[in-house]
Amino acid sequence: MRISVDLNGVPTSLDIEPQEFLLDVLRDDLGLTGAKRSCDTQVCGTCTVLVDGAPVSACSYLAAETDGRAVTTIEGFRETPAFEPIAAAFTRHAALQCGFCTPGMVLTIHALLEDGELTDEPSIRHGLAGNLCRCTGYRSILAAVGELAANRVAAG
Ligand code: FES
Ligand code: FES
Numbered sequence: 001m002r003i004s005v006d007l008n009g010v011p012t013s014l015d016i017e018p019q020e021f022l023l024d025v026l027r028d029d030l031g032l033t034g035a036k037r038s039c040d041t042q043v044c045g046t047c048t049v050l051v052d053g054a055p056v057s058a059c060s061y062l063a064a065e066t067d068g069r070a071v072t073t074i075e076g077f078r079e080t081p082a083f084e085p086i087a088a089a090f091t092r093h094a095a096l097q098c099g100f101c102t103p104g105m106v107l108t109i110h111a112l113l114e115d116g117e118l119t120d121e122p123s124i125r126h127g128l129a130g131n132l133c134r135c136t137g138y139r140s141i142l143a144a145v146g147e148l149a150a151n152r153v154a155a156g
Pocket of ligand 1: 036037038039040041042043044045046047048057058059060
C-alpha cells in the first residue's frame with residue numbers, strides 16, 4: 001500500500017506492507033537509524049518517535065497508521081530550534097553515557113514539555129517511566145529535565 005506522510009517536515013510518499021511496523025520502515029527502508037530497537041515489545045522507549053507531536057513506540061506502531069500524519073524522528077527534530085536547549089541541558093548534566101536511549105528520551109521530553117506535563121520531579125519520573133536507561137542511574141537525566149521544566153515554568 002502507498003501512504004503519504006509528513007516525514008520530518010518533508011511530504012513523503014511511502015510504499016509499505018500493511019503489517020509493517022513504523023520502526024522497520026524508518027530504519028530498514030529509509031535509513032533513519034536514530035530510533036533504536038531494543039525490547040521490540042513497547043516497553044523500553046528506545047524506538048520513540050513523534051506522530052503528530054505525540055510520542056509513540058515505533059516498534060509496535062503500524063506504519064499504515066501514519067498515513068496523512070506528521071512523523072518526527074530525532075534526525076528531523078535535531079534540525080529544529082527546540083533541540084538545542086534539550087541537548088545543552090543533557091550536556092551540562094552529563095545525562096547520557098552510551099546514548100542508546102537518548103533519541104527516544106529527548107523526543108519524549110520535548111513532547112511532554114510542550115504539553116506542560118513536566119513540572120516537578122514526580123511528574124518527570126512519571127512522564128519518563130516508559131523510557132528506560134541502562135547507564136545513567138537516572139539522576140543526571142532527572143537533573144537535566146528538572147532544569148528544562150523549571151525554565152519552562154519561569155518563562156510562563
Ligand atoms: S524497542 Fe520499542 S519500546 Fe523497546
Ligand atoms: S545512556 Fe546508555 S542506555 Fe541510557
